[in-house]
Amino acid sequence: MELQPPFRKIIHVDMDAYYASVAQLDNPELRGKAIAVGGGGDRGVVSAASYEARKFGVKSAMSNVLAKQKCPHLIFVKSDFARYKELSAQIREIFYSYTDLVEPLSLDEAYLDVTENKKGNPSANDIAREIRQRIFDETGLRASAGISINKFIAKVASDINKPNGQKTVHPDEVIQFLAELPVNKFYGVGKVTAAKMYNLGIFVGNDLKQKSLEELTNLFGKSGKHYYNIVRGVHNSAVKPNRIRKSVGAERTFFENISSEIFMLEKLENIADEIEKRMLKSETKGKTITLKIKYSDFTQQTRSKTVDHFMSKKKEFFPIVKELLYQEKLKNSVRLLGISFGNLNTIIKEPVWVQLKFEF
Structure with a gap:
């Protein structure tokens, strides 16, 4: 199967070790050193690690205890989300100077559709290089980028030449690129699905491509069609x-x-105060309230309830949080509690897309 034009030009920009790099930017004494962002206590986890720390096997979500074992000279620094947001806003202004079609995924990464762009530059590769240089010149931070015909391939490509690099997968290279790509790199393939694919002898894209649509649907349900299309370069999700x-x-x-539970309610009161502030600030309301419980053995449980009206104020939703806490007996002592709102009063407005053919 040969991909047919017109092709979009999608860039995925991903900041290099963003939280750790910001810490090193603001504190020159930390540059070139192995650092981890997060609390340094034994019960904490690593939020982010510098490349110097990653060489020792330190990575995000790793316990601080294990991180210290792997890298005894590891330096812990506290998170500074106000600073992360400040620099992220500055970086996004750079993106918007090239296109209005910017889809932020988090503070440190975003998709850009530059099929048509404000600079009139036909080369997505050149635009990505220019954006990365501007980010460095204006913030002192490094970024990597992936460029291709859809979001999935661009995101995979951005990881290939990290840090401080970029990779372009041209339209005529897409099929071969996907054929050689390990299946655990495919969008929508998590650890469980990857293990199932390995047991079926599916290790890379080419193995996946040998399976018919019917076989994949029988094996993976609705996701089967997604896998069938994506390995053939078909992924039409637009930059939103x-x-x-x-x-x-x-x-x-x-x-x-x-x-x-009495002590837990006290902690949940504080969390609820924070939730209320966020909801009011963003003018957001929700119908589904979820209580997250992580036990001392690291097992996790969520308990949810949906009501028929929108809520945002603590006095409205906290009785439900309390109800969820007492819904059933706790399995163990608790190390983490969380509250979240879903089913929000947000309306998705899909843009209308017109694709044009340009030289890639």
Whole structure:
């Protein structure tokens, strides 16, 4: 199967070790050193690690204890989200100087559709290089980029030449690129699905491509069609400049495990105060409230309830949080509690797309 034009030009920009790099930017003494962002206590986890720390196997979501074992000279620094947001806003202004079709995924990464762009530059590769240089010149931070015909391939490509690099997968290279790509790199293939594919002898895209649509549907249900299309370079998800917030939440990890529901309610009161502030600030309301519980053995549980009206104020939703806490007996002592709102009062407005053919 040969891909047919017109092709979009999608760039995925991903900041290099963003949180750690910001810490090193603001504190020159940390440059070139192995650092981890997050609390340094034994009960904490690593939020982000510098490339110097990654060489020792330190990575995000790793416990601080294990991180220290892998890298005894690791330096822990605290998160600074106000600073992350400040620099992220500056970086996005650079994006918007090239196109209005910017879809932020987080503070440190975004998709850009530059098929038509404000600079009139026909080369997506040149635009990506120029954006990366401007980010460095204006913020002192490094970024990597992936460029291709759709979001999926661009995102995979942005990881290939990290840090401070970029990779373009041209339209005529897409099929071969996907044929050689490990299946665990495919969008929508998590650890469980990857393990199932391995058991079926599916290790790379070419193996996946040998399966018919019927076989994949029988094996993976509705996702089967997605896998069938994506391995053939078909992924039509457009860059959505107005990404809709799907949930609002906050959580806290405790220094000591908690066994009493009374103490938990006290902690949940504080979390609820934070949720209310976020909801009111963003003018967001929700119908589904979820309580997240992580036990001392690291097992996790969520309990949810949906009501028929929108809520945003603590006095409205906290009785439900309390109800969820007492819904069933706790399995163990608790190390983390969280509250989140789903089913928000947001309306998705899909843009209308007109694709034009340009030289890539």
